[in-house]
Amino acid sequence: MSRYPKPDRQVKPPENISRDSTKERIEMFFCLMPVFGLIPSAIALVRQRSSRKVRDVSQVAIALMVTWAIVYSAMGGVPIEGQSIQVTTELFKATVSSGYFAACMYLMYRLYRHQAIALPWLKGISDHKEPKVMSDKMSDSQR
Numbered sequence: 249m250s251r252y253p254k255p256d257r258q259v260k261p262p263e264n265i266s267r268d269s270t271k272e273r274i275e276m277f278f279c280l281m282p283v284f285g286l287i288p289s290a291i292a293l294v295r296q297r298s299s300r301k302v303r304d305v306s307q308v309a310i311a312l313m314v315t316w317a318i319v320y321s322a323m324g325g326v327p328i329e330g331q332s333i334q335v336t337t338e339l340f341k342a343t344v345s346s347g348y349f350a351a352c353m354y355l356m357y358r359l360y361r362h363q364a365i366a367l368p369w370l371k372g373i374s375d376h377k378e379p380k381v382m383s384d385k386m387s388d389s390q391r
Contacts, residue, residue: 276305276359282352285309305365308355312367316348 278288279302289306292298298306323341355365 279309
């Protein structure tokens with residue numbers, strides 16, 4: 249018996265890992281770019297030739313940016329008097345901006361690792377599948 253594997257044996261790759269094309273991955277990275285990713289995201293959503301995965305990533309990127317823009321503009325649009333309140337507001341705006349950039353970098357990391365790109369509060373909107381219903385049949389061992 250030989251220690252080496254037979255040459256006719258081949259290792260089968262797992263089927264549940266989805267590998268995207270290089271073009272799609274680059275497009276998804278551009279969509280997740282903070283602030284400037286709005287343009288490729290909008291193009292991917294408008295264009296009908298984009299894959300479903302690219303459109304989903306574009307939707308996540310736009311939702312994240314719109315959320316950041318609303319919070320940031322809401323903090324800057326309020327007239328404020330007093331220096332201590334203004335410093336607190338600017339610190340909050342900086343924290344929101346840093347969080348937005350960190351979230352974009354984290355989603356890019358997940359894309360690099362071939363993991364799902366989704367926001368927890370956006371999952372209900374982006375899932376188009378029917379929810380799984382538990383059957384009320386019980387096995388004999390549970391009765």
